[in-house]
Amino acid sequence: MAKRSKVGKFFTPKTVISDIVILIAIAVAIGANVIVPYDPNEVDPRSCFLPAFSKGHILGTDKLGRDLLSRLIMGAKSSMLNAFLIVAFEVVIGVPIGLICGYYGGKIDAVIMRIWDVVCSDPPPVK
DSSP states (O other), X not given: OOOOOHHHHHSOHHHHHHHHHHHHHHHHHHTHHHHOSSOTTOXXXXXXXXXXXXXXXSSOBXXXXXXXXXXXXXXXXXXXXXXXXXXXXXXXXXXXXXXXXXXXXXXXXXXXXXXXXXXXXXXXXOO
16 A cells, blocks of 8 residues: 655645635735726725725725725735734844743843743733
8 A cells, every 4th residue: 555645635725725815915915006906095986885896896995985906905015014024023033032042041031031021011002
């Protein structure tokens, strides 16, 4: 009986579909300025509250007549950029601190952990 490849366990239909959706979202965010059908901030009072799939507006419009698809695509661009910058910042700051704590341990680790406890004990702002 032949052994099943470990690659076959990783590339299941669910993971392949998920990867395709994520790659499409990244591609849309990267090419947002080229893809948007309308200016996302252009106000058109004549086309307020158009329903989805109305003429020229796949997702419809909002109360100011702005195209929702254009706003969604431009929002994806800023969201992806923010996520990338946050992860980059965490890697640049967090990895060296973690390496220092893991390598030296002891008092340095205890001091850094008490600083982190103070940072985490600050309550979130009230909205």
